[in-house]
Amino acid sequence: MALIVQKYGGTSVGNPERIKNVARRVAKFHAQGHQVVVVVSAMSGETNRLIALAKEISAEPDPRELDQVCATGEQVTIGLLSMALKEIGLPARSYTGGQVKVLTDSVFTKARILSIDDANLRLDLDAGMVVVVAGFQGVDADGNITTLGRGGSDTSAVALAAALKADECQIYTDVDGVYTADPRIVPEARKLDAITFEEMLEMASLGSKVLQIRSVEFAGKYKVKLRVLSSFEDEGEGTLITAEEESNMEQPIISGIAHNRDEAKLTMLGVPDEPGIAYRILSAIAEANIDVDIIVQNVGHDGSTDLSFTVNRGDFAKAQGILEKVKTELGARQVAGDNRICKVSAVGVGMRSHPGVASKMFKALADEGINIQMISTSEIKISVIIEEKYLELAARVLHNTFGLDQAV
């Protein structure tokens, strides 16, 4: 008998019929003698509907009240799923974040979980009940309802699994696992049986949308055994996300190729080569709440230097406007920008012990005539910025170069 936390996203509970399907899946695990905690999102479209209502009232809705409104989406789902479970004979009880209680800080719309009280859940589980918990939400010390931000239900599930010391946290989604690359772009992409937390983190941050980043961080920190599975298939083991030391298999050098189309590049040309220049440019960008990804500063020559960085494509115009202002203040020569670029990355813990991965990657791209505009590396990933039109080609070439189409 195991204790399993299962998380079902908005698509998996998108209508009453699908909710009944989830109930049947839960019943299967329950019948096998497992204790099951189910974490659910709002029915698909519901959170957007609620936000749209709020936007009709106020262009910038008060964050506390927005959370008060948006938290209802998951509350509806937990009630409906519990009804569905009882309807097929399973004792079940639903819990809002506040009822659990999932204590968070008071940063409305993007709160962080501080602690989880598992007392009531344990009593219910020990009594043979299925426990259904609203994802995405909690309550602060003053009893205000908070939400964890988009995708926060993954984090709720992992945090509950950690608090309950669950044997496994299963994230049911509309894909059947984590792939070596996006199968829509690289037809040879294979589903991975396992991937390390660190790799998954890099994959997520590089644009692979399977899991929310914070949930992976959380799982890594608290050593939660995390598995991604399809909610629309009955078979399949999905992808297990584990700590590196627990992984027995021979590590491949590269585990996957990630990509992100949502990129734009900005360059400030001819900046006086003085201390503090990068700070003055990037702080102006940060003050406008624009996230910066890769930053490259070229070695200065003739007393001036160039600074380039990437932002989300949606922030491109705004960032350009800011740079134009800063340019004048700094006495820089020119602002250049390009929003037709993309990022392609190779990720793998194996590269730690295998030098030469970068040069192999660069050669493969050069052989296809793909020019590399920027490079960013971490211990377990190498990212390159290239022209957007080469995205699919680059992903396929790298997937092939690192032998990802071969089963390990």
Next chain:
Amino acid sequence: MALIVQKYGGTSVGNPERIKNVARRVAKFHAQGHQVVVVVSAMSGETNRLIALAKEISAEPDPRELDQVCATGEQVTIGLLSMALKEIGLPARSYTGGQVKVLTDSVFTKARILSIDDANLRLDLDAGMVVVVAGFQGVDADGNITTLGRGGSDTSAVALAAALKADECQIYTDVDGVYTADPRIVPEARKLDAITFEEMLEMASLGSKVLQIRSVEFAGKYKVKLRVLSSFEDEGEGTLITAEEESNMEQPIISGIAHNRDEAKLTMLGVPDEPGIAYRILSAIAEANIDVDIIVQNVGHDGSTDLSFTVNRGDFAKAQGILEKVKTELGARQVAGDNRICKVSAVGVGMRSHPGVASKMFKALADEGINIQMISTSEIKISVIIEEKYLELAARVLHNTFGLDQAV
């Protein structure tokens, strides 16, 4: 400076534009220096939408989970209204029933309020904030979310007014007050400036749908000054509902004529005239959860008697089926029924000190050739059951007979 509790129903908060209108109305009172607590219902249609979802999952949804689902309707409205208030510069904070907390018993879907903690609300009010509370809901001692049943938001408002010792509880609705009769039937009907709790109770129980019965009981018990107003008009004092002893005016004998079309009559003919017969018939009806209104047992003759009673028209067929079974057990002669009847009532605390009201009423009906089938009286009302086709005529005749078209 007064402390006012205002309640807005589903139609008044039916869309974002109307919610903004409510915010402007609240702002007007706030600007006059009053402290305002606003109680809101779910947006119109929302509770029905949620119940329909639940019914798709289960023909008889688990009551606890149904409350978990349905309580979200009001939670959305409080968030949206608080945003709207802040948008026009008023400090505001929303509270679910649980956040207040409105403690109820654990009878899901029709819970009763046990106590209200007013501490946080008072702090907010004293800080100059508008407090927005979800009607219709509370929380039981175990932290389960409960609802008070349909129309429960009126009760929430009155209970909050009682707990806060508010100067007035204003119920905003789609009519501008309580009328001497239904204006759609009696064109001369006048809006009443005031009516006593007892009269309002009788009016409500007799089919006048302005206020939920429990809220009037509650207001009477805790001496809450209750006022019914239109949320679609800016002028008008509505109708004040007061304790009799507080009313200074000369009481009219009759305050209003109420009617209810939703009636059906059943008669068991030729029942052996023995003790316990009424109990045996009516307990069978009660076991089927059918509410009985008027009961009349004729004096027995030749060893047998007739028992008649009225039920909601929707329960007519079911009740008839039950009586057919009971008939055989009791050895009664026949079951008769009529679902084309209605009830017309004259209500007024003045009739306590004015004998002869009943005979005046019966004469007026007889003069029009309207046959009275059943009669039921209380200290302050007289109801008659008549053929449904005479409903409008009877209401107009009685309205005229008691001079209700004359301003007092």
